[in-house]
Amino acid sequence: MEKIAIFPGSFDPFTVGHESIVRRATRLFDKIIIMIGHNTSKKSFFPLEKREKWINQIFADDENISVQTFEGLTVDFCKKVGAQYILRGLRTSADFEFERAIAQINKQMYPEIETVFLLTIPEHTPVNSTIVRDIILHGGDASRFLPKSLNMEEFKVSR
Ligand code: ADP
Numbered sequence: 377m378e379k380i381a382i383f384p385g386s387f388d389p390f391t392v393g394h395e396s397i398v399r400r401a402t403r404l405f406d407k408i409i410i411m412i413g414h415n416t417s418k419k420s421f422f423p424l425e426k427r428e429k430w431i432n433q434i435f436a437d438d439e440n441i442s443v444q445t446f447e448g449l450t451v452d453f454c455k456k457v458g459a460q461y462i463l464r465g466l467r468t469s470a471d472f473e474f475e476r477a478i479a480q481i482n483k484q485m486y487p488e489i490e491t492v493f494l495l496t497i498p499e500h501t502p503v504n505s506t507i508v509r510d511i512i513l514h515g516g517d518a519s520r521f522l523p524k525s526l527n528m529e530e531f532k533v534s535r
Contacts, residue, residue: 379405381405381492382453383462383463384464388505388506389430391500391521393504397496398435409444409459411453412428412446431443447486451482451489476493482491496520
């Protein structure tokens with residue numbers, strides 16, 4: 377059976393930390409679907425269409441990695457696309473505590489699902505979307521935290 381994993385997140389924006397986790401996971405799964413979770417009542421920094429476009433651009437050369445947007449429970453998305461795995465990245469023990477609760481609840485709601493964690497590479501431990509957003513908002517250079525295939529000009533004018 378084909379091994380399908382979803383990588384859920386808000387990706388506001390998608391960083392080098394996210395990219396690294398997805399690329400490393402291609403050795404474990406046949407297909408990875410990046411799920412941009414959204415909530416119509418919550419405002420994001422970057423529009424959903426841009427976040428989706430950027431992820432498509434980053435993985436344009438890999439037909440086994442795709443992106444979809446979804447509003448709802450992660451386990452419902454897993455059922456919809458036939459995924460057996462949820463992929464998540466771990467940076468710190470704080471991430472672990474947060475992720476543990478989500479993974480255990482998801483397992484209760486959908487026993488067939490397994491959450492697989494990859495530890496971040498050390499240089500990506502401090503990278504998070506909130507800090508990257510702040511740098512961009514204040515006109516700083518966030519390029520080292522964003523995937524190389526993206527056009528940095530778009531981040532200067534994307535608000
Ligand atoms: P969420 O809104 O669910 O926290 P994020 O977009 O912030 O979504 O992150 C999605 C996933 O990527 C989470 O598992 C998160 O722990 C992981 N992640 C975020 N930044 C990094 C990083 N620098 N290195 C490794 N994993 C990361």
